[in-house]
Amino acid sequence: MSENEGNLDSVQSYDSEIVTVGAMQKTVNPEGYGEFPIQMHEFKEEYPDRFKKLFENCGWNVKKEVIKVKKKEIIKWRAYYQDITGQDLKNKIREGFGVKTYKKKVKCIPIEPLINAAKDPYFQAKQIEDFILRLRIHVLPIIPIGYEYKIKDYLKTKLGKATALDQHINRPAYVKEDFGKALNHFYKENPSVSKNPNNWKDSHETYENEILEYYGKHRRGTHMPLRYNQLKNNSHLK
Structure with a gap:
């Protein structure tokens, strides 16, 4: 099924989202939240040393936010690159991409760690586990x-x-x-x-x-x- 979304190491940033990653094309939405920050958090919990090597040491991190709605607390996870997120992050990722550079190679340093992480066998295993859990638990x-x-x-x-x-x-x-x-x-x-x-x-x-x-x-x-x-x-x- 993943062929309809992307390869395990697919990373793109061309639509409304900040970036999407992996075989399920999990997103970081325009506010910095989404399914990919959740996946980052879970990977950090399971493999803290690997997360530090693949993400933190390369400028990426995920932070917990607690939002109160009436008496209920909602936990959300937000992705950051060099402590920026949201529209600022989207702009940084897309710097240098435009009509004049169409079909030309443009270096995008914030994306490179995500591509590298998506090639990591442990992170790829995490993606496959998420497919299975989504099917069994949610579908x-x-x-x-x-x-x-x-x-x-x-x-x-x-x-x-x-x-x-x-x-x-x-x-x-x-x-x-x-x-x-x-x-x-x-x-x-x-x-x-x-x-x-x-x-x-x-x-x-x-x-x-x-x-x-x-x-x-x-x-x-x-x-x-x-x-x-x-x-x-x-x-x-x-």
């Missing part, structure tokens, strides 16, 4: 809108799980609604099929493929029909 337990069974009850194949994970990484808030719409379409075409996917037995793969053909192409997100075709052609998901 498969989702209950589609209008139904009572979880996505894991409908999706048993590698392709099915990868398709749901693919949307969750791209547009997580839409998964339960879009998968529910796919089920609505399936049951409209197959009104006699049990609403309980655990009763599908030998027909499960056939039914799942029919659901996926609709869901994969109608999911909301960036280039979803193309992404689904790429998943279908991926030899690892056969």
Whole structure:
């Protein structure tokens, strides 16, 4: 599934975010928060010496912030490079990039440590662990809108799980609604099929493929029909 996002050592800074890193293209958003600072924090907790070598010694760090909302405390993690973040960091990363330097090599010192860290085998293992945890904890337990069974009850194949994970990484808030719409379409075409996917037995793969053909192409997100075709052609998901 990562082929739809990036390689393990992919790093880019060209859209609305400050920077995105890795196979899941985790972001540092315009305020300095996001999924990548969380990943940095977790890596720092697991491998403090390695974090110091790969990040701190090269100017990058992650800091904890506690925000109070009424009586509740919310913990957030924020990425910094040489003690700057937010718009200042975005500007620093993009210094020297413009129309005049288009298609030319431009040295970007703040990005280099991220590329180096993304090539580190321990950090790459962390990325793979995050894929697995996201699938197990956040994707498969989702209950589609209008139904009572979880996505894991409908999706048993590698392709099915990868398709749901693919949307969750791209547009997580839409998964339960879009998968529910796919089920609505399936049951409209197959009104006699049990609403309980655990009763599908030998027909499960056939039914799942029919659901996926609709869901994969109608999911909301960036280039979803193309992404689904790429998943279908991926030899690892056969």
